[in-house]
Amino acid sequence: xxxxxxxxxRRRTKATSIDIAHRAGVSQATVSRVLRGSPLVNAExxxxxxxxxxxxxxxxxxxxxxxxxxxxxxxxxxxxEDPTADESHINPFxxxxxxxxxxxxxxxxxxxxxxxxxxxxxxxxDYADSRKADGLIxxxxxxxxSYRGRLDTLVEQGTRFVRxxxxxxxxPGLSIGxxxxxxxxxxxxxxxxxxxxxxxxxxxxxxxxxxFLDRYRGCDAALRAVGGAMDPALQVDAQSSEDDGYAAxxxxxxxxxxxxxxxxxxxxxxxxxxxxGALRAFEEGGLDVPGDVRMVGFDDIPAARFxxxxxxxxxxxxxxxxxxxxxTLLALVxxxxxxxxxxxxxxxxxxxxxx
Amino acid sequence: xxxxxxxxxRRRTKATSIDIAHRAGVSQATVSRVLRGSPLVNAExxxxxxxxxxxxxxxxxxxxxxxxxxxxxxxxxxxxEDPTADESHINPFxxxxxxxxxxxxxxxxxxxxxxxxxxxxxxxxDYADSRKADGLIxxxxxxxxSYRGRLDTLVEQGTRFVRxxxxxxxxPGLSIGxxxxxxxxxxxxxxxxxxxxxxxxxxxxxxxxxxFLDRYRGCDAALRAVGGAMDPALQVDAQSSEDDGYAAxxxxxxxxxxxxxxxxxxxxxxxxxxxxGALRAFEEGGLDVPGDVRMVGFDDIPAARFxxxxxxxxxxxxxxxxxxxxxTLLALVxxxxxxxxxxxxxxxxxxxxxx
DNA sequence: CTGAAAGCGCTTACAG
DNA sequence: CTGAAAGCGCTTACAG
Numbered sequence: 001x002x003x004x005x006x007x008x009x010r011r012r013t014k015a016t017s018i019d020i021a022h023r024a025g026v027s028q029a030t031v032s033r034v035l036r037g038s039p040l041v042n043a044e045x046x047x048x049x050x051x052x053x054x055x056x057x058x059x060x061x062x063x064x065x066x067x068x069x070x071x072x073x074x075x076x077x078x079x080x081e082d083p084t085a086d087e088s089h090i091n092p093f094x095x096x097x098x099x100x101x102x103x104x105x106x107x108x109x110x111x112x113x114x115x116x117x118x119x120x121x122x123x124x125x126d127y128a129d130s131r132k133a134d135g136l137i138x139x140x141x142x143x144x145x146s147y148r149g150r151l152d153t154l155v156e157q158g159t160r161f162v163r164x165x166x167x168x169x170x171x172p173g174l175s176i177g178x179x180x181x182x183x184x185x186x187x188x189x190x191x192x193x194x195x196x197x198x199x200x201x202x203x204x205x206x207x208x209x210x211x212f213l214d215r216y217r218g219c220d221a222a223l224r225a226v227g228g229a230m231d232p233a234l235q236v237d238a239q240s241s242e243d244d245g246y247a248a249x250x251x252x253x254x255x256x257x258x259x260x261x262x263x264x265x266x267x268x269x270x271x272x273x274x275x276x277g278a279l280r281a282f283e284e285g286g287l288d289v290p291g292d293v294r295m296v297g298f299d300d301i302p303a304a305r306f307x308x309x310x311x312x313x314x315x316x317x318x319x320x321x322x323x324x325x326x327x328t329l330l331a332l333v334x335x336x337x338x339x340x341x342x343x344x345x346x347x348x349x350x351x352x353x354x355x
Numbered sequence: 356x357x358x359x360x361x362x363x364x365r366r367r368t369k370a371t372s373i374d375i376a377h378r379a380g381v382s383q384a385t386v387s388r389v390l391r392g393s394p395l396v397n398a399e400x401x402x403x404x405x406x407x408x409x410x411x412x413x414x415x416x417x418x419x420x421x422x423x424x425x426x427x428x429x430x431x432x433x434x435x436e437d438p439t440a441d442e443s444h445i446n447p448f449x450x451x452x453x454x455x456x457x458x459x460x461x462x463x464x465x466x467x468x469x470x471x472x473x474x475x476x477x478x479x480x481d482y483a484d485s486r487k488a489d490g491l492i493x494x495x496x497x498x499x500x501s502y503r504g505r506l507d508t509l510v511e512q513g514t515r516f517v518r519x520x521x522x523x524x525x526x527p528g529l530s531i532g533x534x535x536x537x538x539x540x541x542x543x544x545x546x547x548x549x550x551x552x553x554x555x556x557x558x559x560x561x562x563x564x565x566x567f568l569d570r571y572r573g574c575d576a577a578l579r580a581v582g583g584a585m586d587p588a589l590q591v592d593a594q595s596s597e598d599d600g601y602a603a604x605x606x607x608x609x610x611x612x613x614x615x616x617x618x619x620x621x622x623x624x625x626x627x628x629x630x631x632g633a634l635r636a637f638e639e640g641g642l643d644v645p646g647d648v649r650m651v652g653f654d655d656i657p658a659a660r661f662x663x664x665x666x667x668x669x670x671x672x673x674x675x676x677x678x679x680x681x682x683t684l685l686a687l688v689x690x691x692x693x694x695x696x697x698x699x700x701x702x703x704x705x706x707x708x709x710x
Numbered sequence: 711c712t713g714a715a716a717g718c719g720c721t722t723a724c725a726g
Numbered sequence: 727c728t729g730a731a732a733g734c735g736c737t738t739a740c741a742g
Contacts, residue, residue, distance in 0.1 A: 014484060016735060027713045032737055042711055057512075059484035063422040064735030067718050072418065074468075092657065095450045102471055111487060113429075114469045116457055129369060129414040132466065157412075276661070302447060306631070306661040371719060382729045387721055397727055419719035422734050 015056040023052040035060055066131070075329060076113040076133035077101055080140030080147075090116075091240055091273060092301040093316075094139055097164065100322025101137060108326055128159040135160035135329045143208045148172070160332040162325050166210035167340045174332065175340045176324050180211050183314040183345030184218020187268050187296045190312070190347055191219075192226045194355060196266040196294060199223065200234035202248040202278055203270020209239075212270040215298060219268050233262045238274045245269060245277025252278075253285050265293065266353075272297035272304045272313055279307055279352075290354025300348050309351035317343050370411040378407040390415055421486070430684060431468040431488035432456055435495030435502075445471075446595055446628060447656040448671075449494055452519065455677025456492060463681055483514040490515035490684045498563045503527070515687040517680050521565035522695045529687065530695045531679050535566050538669040538700030539573020542623050542651045545667070545702055546574075547581045549710060551621040551649060554578060555589035557603040557633055558625020564594075567625040570653060574623050588617045593629045600624060600632025607633075608640050620648065621708075627652035627659050627668055634662055634707075645709030655703050664706035672698050 017035070021028040026045060033041050034049040041049075052058070066072045079094055098114065105112040113133055117140075127133050136154075138161055151172040154161055163175045191199055203209070205216040220230040233255070238248035255262050269275035275297030282289055289295045289309060297304060300315035320343055331338035349355050372390070376383040381400060388396050389404040396404075407413070421427045434449060453469065460467040468488055472495075482488050491509075493516055506527040509516055518530045546554055558564070560571040575585040588610070593603035610617050624630035630652030637644055644650045644664055652659060655670035675698055686693035704710050 014486070018735085028736085029713060029715095029738080030711090032735095033712085036737075038738095040711060045711080057484065059481070061422070061735050062485045062487045063418045063427065064718090065737075067416070067418040067422055067720085068735080068737045070718070090454050092447070092450075095447075095454070098453070098469075099445050099450070099471075102469055106470060111468050112470070114453075114457055114467050116454075116461060126414070129412065130417045131369070132417045303658045303661050306658050306663070308661070308663045373719085383719090384721080384729060384731095385727090387719095388728085391721075393722095395727060400727080416719050419734090420721075422736085423719080423721045425734070 014061075015058045016061070017058070019056055020049060020052045020058050023056065024048040070131075072111075072131060072134050073109070074111040074113055074133045075105055075135050075137060075326065076115065076127045077137045077139060078127070079114070079116050080138070080142050081116055091271075092303065093271070093273075093299040093318075096301070096318045097139060097322060100318045101139075101325060102322075103319075104322040104326035107323075108330060110326070110330070128154075128157070128161075134333045135162070137161070137325050137329060138163040138165075140164075144210050145208050160329060162329045162332065164321065164325060166214060167342050168210055171340075174328060174338060176321060176328060177211065177340075177342055178316040178321075179342040179345050180214035181218040181221075183298060183316075183347075184215035184220075184268075185222045186218075186314060186345060186347040187215070187298075188219035188222025189225070190349070190353060190355065191266045191268070191294060191296065192223055192228065194266075194294060194353065197223070197226075197228040198234065198262075198264040199228075199230060199266045199268055200236070200252055200264040201230060201268050201270065202236050202238045202245060202252070202274050204237045204239060205235055205270075209270075215268070215270055231262070234264050238270065238277075240271050240273055242273045242277035242280075245271075245274030246281045247277070248274065249278035249281035250285075253281065253287075267293055267295050269295065269297045272299045272301045272311060275311055275313070275352075276303065276307055279311075289352055294354050295352040297352075304348075305350070307352070312350045312353035312355065313348050315346045315348050317346070369416075370413045371416070372413075374411055375404060375407045375413050378411065379403040425486075427466075427486060427489050428464070429466040429468055429488045430460055430490050430492060430681065431470065431482045432492045432494060433482070434469070434471045435493070435497050436471055446626075447658065448626070448628075448654040448673075451656070451673045452494055452677060455673045456494075456680060457677075458674075459677040459681035462678075463685060465681070465685070483509075483512070483516075489688045490517070492516070492680050492684060493518040493520075495519075499565050500563050515684060517684045517687065519676065519680060521569060522697050523565060526695070529683060529693060531676060531683060532566065532695075532697055533671040533676075534697040534700050535569035536573040536576075538653060538671075538702075539570035539575075539623075540577045541573075541669060541700060541702040542570070542653075543574035543577025544580070545704070545708060545710065546621045546623070546649060546651065547578055547583065549621075549649060549708065552578070552581075552583040553589065553617075553619040554583075554585060554621045554623055555591070555607055555619040556585060556623050556625065557591050557593045557600060557607070557629050559592045559594060560590055560625075564625075570623070570625055586617070589619050593625065593632075595626050595628055597628045597632035597635075600626075600629030601636045602632070603629065604633035604636035605640075608636065608642075622648055622650050624650065624652045627654045627656045627666060630666055630668070630707075631658065631662055634666075644707055649709050650707040652707075659703075660705070662707070667705045667708035667710070668703050670701045670703050672701070 017031040018028050020031045155172045167175045167177045203212040205213050236248040236251045238244040297311045297313040300313045304311040304313050328338045372383050372386040375386045510527045522530045522532045558567040560568050591603040591606045593599040652666045652668040655668045659666040659668050683693045
């Protein structure tokens with residue numbers, strides 16, 4: 001613990017490139033060159049500067065650098081939430097996207113600013129305009145048609161952004177998304193193979209929610225291949241929460257038992273959270289899964305392995321998704337060509353479908 | 356789609372305060388005063404400036420502002436991970452902390468930089484020194500003794516930081532944590548009340564992992580109150596993953612059936628993830644929970660509701676935790692008094708303890 | 711290969 | 727109440 005007799009360092013005041021320059025006996029410009037890896041620096045000079053940098057524990061001031069470069073080295077992740085969502089819970093699927101995006105940013109040497117937004121907030125102004133971030137990653141459920149206009153504004157303003165969601169033909173900006181149609185097909189084919197023909201769908205299936213709609217259509221296509229089809233009487237709206245799923249399943253039971261008298265032998269829930277809510281409603285209603293009804297979800301959130309019975313679902317590759325989102329956004333920021341992309345979906349069979 | 360005949364805006368070049376000044380017919384300094392809410396501005400002047408700001412969709416450039424103010428308005432969350440952890444999965448408990456911290460930052464008007472770190476990385480340099488953030492929030496499991504030295508360095512350098520974890524007496528910097536000892540007591544009292552006297556503990560219970568150690572000791576204290584005690588022969592190391600829990604439970608079974616011949620009537624898993632792994636091991640081993648063994652976890656992660664049987668556990672108040680972490684860190688950054696704090700723990704009884 | 715200088719876009723003490 | 731000016735800490739074209 002004895003102090004060596006080096007001059008007492010002035011704490012609190014961080015070293016600047018000028019301090020380094022003095023110490024290394026060069027100009028401040030040369031320090032900057034070394035730090036930015038310029039090739040026009042003599043090897044010995046470089047060595048001296050690097051030594052001083054190490055001794056003073058110097059790091060480039062990011063604000064000064066960003067101001068000068070007009071580039072922040074930072075990406076922002078805006079996670080949109082349903083304003084009705086429970087304060088403390090975020091859809092686990094997005095949480096795992098957040099994890100993979102964070103990792104992808106780290107690998108790409110980018111910092112990541114994370115923010116939860118209400119769809120109603122004034123987000124575009126905040127991030128891109130103030131140059132806090134070079135580009136935006138947009139993530140979240142929500143009514144697509146209601147925020148589409150915002151995307152147009154973003155494009156108009158020249159903001160660089162990539163969206164996670166349905167990959168649609170005439171869409172503003174770029175999107176990375178799961179191949180939801182094929183995911184739906186996998187579900188439909190799986191259920192059809194098990195003899196199901198009356199597949200209920202829990203989830204909005206309109207152009208307001210294009211991801212869900214694609215899942216619905218994919219399932220429909222697979223049923224049609226065996227002479228069946230989805231029945232609109234078996235579709236009940238639900239957005240994304242467990243409670244939505246619970247309510248939707250109750251509604252489905254009411255239709256079956258009420259005047260509607262519609263029968264179903266399987267349920268395709270548009271998300272795992274919806275499926276979990278539905279599972280609860282069925283358990284309360286005395287319906288056995290998969291005995292009486294087979295159940296399939298979508299997303300493969302961690303909890304899907306632990307539901308009772310364990311949930312058959314469609315996994316989206318969140319690791320690749322995060323990488324692709326970051327990669328695509330950086331291409332955009334660098335003015336390089338970039339395009340929307342769809343990622344493969346994969347069926348994960350567990351007990352709830354009784355396969 | 357027809358363009359109104361407004362002059363074609365020059366895109367790409369964001370407006371600066373000088374543009375606003377020209378438009379409002381004032382000096383650039385006055386624009387800055389208005390934007391920072393200075394009281395020394397005439398009401399009419401203020402109005403004109405605000406109008407120009409709106410018209411040009413102006414936002415203050417954060418880098419310039421931060422450079423001048425020597426303050427970034429940004430906090431950084433460093434999430435440490437076990438280097439051995441599965442790439443794609445983060446402990447759900449930390450994910451929910453992340454959620455609450457993000458919200459707390461938003462409420463406090465702070466931006467949040469999120470980064471995953473290995474305990475071995477050179478993190479302190481990166482964030483505080485480069486002034487990317489005004490302060491750090493440190494989150495994560497890991498061997499406390501092995502990173503303690505880093506905390507000392509942080510303190511020495513005058514870095515502002517708050518740590519989530521065990522609140523220890525002689526600790527460098529401030530910590531916010533759950534009252535782990537009391538959490539353990541709740542578990543011990545609950546199990547004792549159900550007649551258990553032989554409680555196994557799955558988790559490291561050394562000063563390397565002070566949070567787990569406190570949980571262990573709390574449970575021990577509660578058992579002692581009824582004339583029992585924890586038995587070191589029933590403690591098996593496990594860090595935090597499900598696989599650790601699985602392995603630890605297997606080891607426990609081996610001890611019971613092998614030369615050790617140690618009996619147990621309950622298991623207290625140091626985390627829910629460990630409990631979930633143990634549940635799997637017991638199911639494979641043909642042990643019924645809670646019939647043969649009662650099981651209690653810690654954290655109340657979302658999946659705890661869905662395990663089979665549903666997991667009795669100790670909930671930590673992540674919402675308050677996030678708020679307190681941010682609040683405390685901001686006090687530190689502002690040079691105001693701040694202190695370490697413990698948050699209450701709450702027992703959540705579900706089926707796995709057979710209560 | 712290196713240095714002196716301009717300038718990125720702000721904020722605020724200073725002078726009126 | 728307002729403006730002119732200095733300066734936050736960098737990066738890089740320019741001139742040698």
